[in-house]
Amino acid sequence: MIRFDGILFNEHNSRRIMTELVRHDSAHAQLNHDQVAQRVSRYSFMAALAKLSGLAFFPRVAEFCESGLHASCDTGVMTRWGFAPLYRDGQDTLIVAIVNPWNELPETYLAARFPQLKIVKIVTLASEISRSIVSGAVRRGASVWHEGLPN
Amino acid sequence: MIECTMHGVAAASAAGVSSQALSNTHIQQLVEACIEQTGEALIQTHAASRADVLHAMDTVRQAQAQGQPSDLLTAVAELHGAGEDDLAIAVEALGARLAATLHPSPQLIPFAGRLIAPTAFYESFDRLHKLARALLTPVIFAEDTGSIGVASANPIAATLLAGKIQDLVSRRFDIRPFLTIARLDYPSWTLITHKHFEL
Numbered sequence: 001m002i003r004f005d006g007i008l009f010n011e012h013n014s015r016r017i018m019t020e021l022v023r024h025d026s027a028h029a030q031l032n033h034d035q036v037a038q039r040v041s042r043y044s045f046m047a048a049l050a051k052l053s054g055l056a057f058f059p060r061v062a063e064f065c066e067s068g069l070h071a072s073c074d075t076g077v078m079t080r081w082g083f084a085p086l087y088r089d090g091q092d093t094l095i096v097a098i099v100n101p102w103n104e105l106p107e108t109y110l111a112a113r114f115p116q117l118k119i120v121k122i123v124t125l126a127s128e129i130s131r132s133i134v135s136g137a138v139r140r141g142a143s144v145w146h147e148g149l150p151n
Numbered sequence: 152m153i154e155c156t157m158h159g160v161a162a163a164s165a166a167g168v169s170s171q172a173l174s175n176t177h178i179q180q181l182v183e184a185c186i187e188q189t190g191e192a193l194i195q196t197h198a199a200s201r202a203d204v205l206h207a208m209d210t211v212r213q214a215q216a217q218g219q220p221s222d223l224l225t226a227v228a229e230l231h232g233a234g235e236d237d238l239a240i241a242v243e244a245l246g247a248r249l250a251a252t253l254h255p256s257p258q259l260i261p262f263a264g265r266l267i268a269p270t271a272f273y274e275s276f277d278r279l280h281k282l283a284r285a286l287l288t289p290v291i292f293a294e295d296t297g298s299i300g301v302a303s304a305n306p307i308a309a310t311l312l313a314g315k316i317q318d319l320v321s322r323r324f325d326i327r328p329f330l331t332i333a334r335l336d337y338p339s340w341t342l343i344t345h346k347h348f349e350l
Binding site for chain 1: 331
């Protein structure tokens with residue numbers, strides 16, 4: 001099973017990820033699951049996850065984070081589950097950055113806090129989630145350290 | 152992502168575009184493919200009548216012939232009477248109709264218009280920059296040429312460009328890049344096309 005940026009993917013999804021990575025670059029066919037984290041770039045890996053889940057991949061999102069949205073969320077939960085609400089588009093859509101498209105907890109968590117909004121997920125790097133959380137907290141003057149450092 | 156939305160590229164390939172370098176003729180063929188496929192999708196989704204689409208196509212072709220990039224969605228919206236104040240809403244609504252015909256449906260991501268232009272990518276693929284300009288579809292990021300994003304108010308234009316990028320990058324680097332396609336709202340689209348293409 002593939003472990004990448006602290007996320008362990010199950011056997012089924014690991015196989016799907018490998019198939020996608022090999023389609024991307026045939027040289028990846030030589031890799032074992034435990035070599036993926038060292039040999040595949042973060043951009044390619046996360047883009048593969050996005051493709052498999054039919055979501056858009058964005059390598060940079062932290063700059064576009066609306067810090068006010070984070071006031072409704074627990075920074076510890078966002079860090080642990082790898083998500084950050086980013087942007088409210090008009091009256092009905094909330095764009096959320098996530099790391100693991102197969103983890104449904106972020107959507108469930110956010111749906112309870114923003115019940116009037118349709119949630120649109122995009123995939124990004126784990127480091128961008130951390131940057132979003134920190135920049136959001138800094139702009140709000142809040143602490144992000146009480147439940148552990150973001151990765 | 153891109154594999155599921157390649158009908159535009161398939162049609163362009165049938166016109167002899169896909170496997171060759173991007174000459175001015177090929178760019179014109181891709182732009183024409185975009186006009187035709189966008190028009191067909193607008194008719195099929197009942198977003199516009201055939202008469203309106205044909206009229207708007209003429210407007211767009213005339214502008215393109217004068218070297219001025221133009222998009223069918225804007226032309227149709229203006230034909231429908233959208234003024235300056237409501238043009239943004241009208242174009243976005245048409246874009247949403249077209250997006251619904253694609254799978255996966257490109258999402259509206261307004262902040263995609265605020266990403267920094269990938270100048271190194273444009274310099275490396277200057278013909279793609281010319282095609283992107285003609286399709287009014289900027290490349291919003293290019294990471295190691297393995298992961299590339301494009302965005303437009305017209306998701307069919309974005310799909311066509313994404314397919315061509317995948318084709319050219321694959322041939323040059325022997326990898327098949329991952330393509331992200333996003334939709335832009337009208338103000339973001341106007342701003343980013345101005346920045347990327349000096350329009």
